[in-house]
Amino acid sequence: MADRILALSAVLALAAAGCGVLPAAERTAPASSGPATSAPAATVTASDQDTRPALAVTRSTMTEHLKVEVVGLNRVKGRHLIAQIRLSNTGTDQHLSWPGELGDRTRPLGAIKWASGIGVLDTRARAWLLPYVPVGSPCLCSDLDRDGLGRFIDPGRSVTVYAVLPAPSGNPATATVLTPATPPMLNVPISDEAPADDFPDPDAEPVSALTRRLILPSESLDRSEETADDGERLHVNLSSDVLFAVDKATLTAHASSIMARTAALIDASPAAVVTVAGHADSSGDDAINDPLSLRRAQAVRRALTALLSRDGVRIQAKGYGSRRPLYDNASDEGKRRNRRVTVTFPRPQPAAEEPVATTSPGPTGLSGTGTVDGRPFSLEVTGLRRLPGGLGLLTYTITNEGAAETWFNDLHRTQDWEAYKYRAATNVRLTDVAARRQYLPGRLEVPTDDGVDFHCACTDLSGVRLSTGKFAPGRAREFWNLFALPGTTETLKVKIGPFGDLQVPVR
Numbered sequence: 001m002a003d004r005i006l007a008l009s010a011v012l013a014l015a016a017a018g019c020g021v022l023p024a025a026e027r028t029a030p031a032s033s034g035p036a037t038s039a040p041a042a043t044v045t046a047s048d049q050d051t052r053p054a055l056a057v058t059r060s061t062m063t064e065h066l067k068v069e070v071v072g073l074n075r076v077k078g079r080h081l082i083a084q085i086r087l088s089n090t091g092t093d094q095h096l097s098w099p100g101e102l103g104d105r106t107r108p109l110g111a112i113k114w115a116s117g118i119g120v121l122d123t124r125a126r127a128w129l130l131p132y133v134p135v136g137s138p139c140l141c142s143d144l145d146r147d148g149l150g151r152f153i154d155p156g157r158s159v160t161v162y163a164v165l166p167a168p169s170g171n172p173a174t175a176t177v178l179t180p181a182t183p184p185m186l187n188v189p190i191s192d193e194a195p196a197d198d199f200p201d202p203d204a205e206p207v208s209a210l211t212r213r214l215i216l217p218s219e220s221l222d223r224s225e226e227t228a229d230d231g232e233r234l235h236v237n238l239s240s241d242v243l244f245a246v247d248k249a250t251l252t253a254h255a256s257s258i259m260a261r262t263a264a265l266i267d268a269s270p271a272a273v274v275t276v277a278g279h280a281d282s283s284g285d286d287a288i289n290d291p292l293s294l295r296r297a298q299a300v301r302r303a304l305t306a307l308l309s310r311d312g313v314r315i316q317a318k319g320y321g322s323r324r325p326l327y328d329n330a331s332d333e334g335k336r337r338n339r340r341v342t343v344t345f346p347r348p349q350p351a352a353e354e355p356v357a358t359t360s361p362g363p364t365g366l367s368g369t370g371t372v373d374g375r376p377f378s379l380e381v382t383g384l385r386r387l388p389g390g391l392g393l394l395t396y397t398i399t400n401e402g403a404a405e406t407w408f409n410d411l412h413r414t415q416d417w418e419a420y421k422y423r424a425a426t427n428v429r430l431t432d433v434a435a436r437r438q439y440l441p442g443r444l445e446v447p448t449d450d451g452v453d454f455h456c457a458c459t460d461l462s463g464v465r466l467s468t469g470k471f472a473p474g475r476a477r478e479f480w481n482l483f484a485l486p487g488t489t490e491t492l493k494v495k496i497g498p499f500g501d502l503q504v505p506v507r
Helices: 008-019 255-267 286-307 332-338 463-469
Strands: 056-059 066-076 080-089 119-122 127-134 158-166 174-178 185-189 207-220 225-229 233-239 273-279 314-319 340-346 367-372 375-387 391-400 428-432 437-439 443-448 451-456 476-484 491-496 502-505
Touching: 056 185, 066 174, 066 185, 080 174, 119 158, 158 207, 207 476, 225 255, 233 255, 233 332, 255 286, 255 340, 273 286, 286 314, 286 340, 375 491, 375 502, 391 428
Parallel strands: 127 158, 273 314
Antiparallel strands: 056 066, 066 080, 080 158, 119 127, 119 174, 127 207, 174 185, 207 225, 207 437, 207 443, 225 233, 233 340, 273 340, 367 375, 375 391, 391 476, 428 437, 428 491, 443 451, 491 502
């Protein structure tokens, strides 16, 4: 049993290995503007369970009896965050393996032994923050081997793991805590008091911050444009099929309203420089695509210049031909979306900060029923909550109402043009009917050696989580997605997999 509990001695052993420590007795925490927001940490020893009160509680989507609790969230030196997560086996007869549940799904780690997927959401920077990466190690976090932790949690027992990561910008009083195993945990209070135990000091040796930019896409229902918001810039992809006739670079009559909307967005932004980039699909060759994409970008630049109501904005036009596709050119829809003119500029700043979501789920969510391969399933939307920074969190529960075990794969069966490399709960849409605008699941931008990869900012269904789509009779699982949310809309149409449309209030 001793090797299945996070012991203080294990943490000290990690520190002695070269990371340095943040000793509780010697640290100086920034002055707090109010009382501590988390209870003092209890010492966890090999014979003593962690009995601290939980700051947030949820359960693993993949493993039925795994309870996940945040028991510590401490800001250190004003710029680092120490997150402590208690994992409990609430079952009575099975040992539960925790490393696969907590591993970061956005990077290869080799051995599955790290609590590397613990993170927080930085809503101001529109970023997903993960544990620091020290030299020679993939994660400044709990390690199964190095910290003397057992791979399994006995029935009725728990293990507490930690991660050291950057603090979210803006010095917020609360944070959204993320794990690969669970829906996000909202409004977890951050304490500016030093944690009671010793943890690795990220200032003791070189470490790299690991962040994933959060991209929030939406599109008009007439498919004339789609917009991706990365927290710093808007990338407005205007459909060339709407703007121009085939093989032409003269704007059509239908382009006027699209140009007016785009110009209004630029006027509302702090943009001094705007880039307009023309793109083609893979049809034809560079001798045709390159000059045509440039002429189309120049036509859009001229139209926007005439429509802008403020001075001091410089618009640059470029043509890239077919060299920068957004989607796979193997499908007609992928090609259509790749034929575009992309206008990029700093995102407009919101007039006022949106209200922070509450942790209360509120009234019972809306429900529906459906069948998959003839098997009955039910759906309940448990929340559509507004977060700061224009973000929204959708949570929903799917239940197998049949008498036999069956698979539910419809959550990742999205249209081929938007398919991710990795299975995830991507087959979900929010629609603002009045504004005639559709919101797609957010995605995480992950740099790779040969470019950029994308992961869905939603429940993962790949790798060790592939079996999440397998439901026993009566089994319910909770899923989630992050979206952009329109600032004033109170109700959105929600479409999830094969289930019918639901009108869901934003809370």
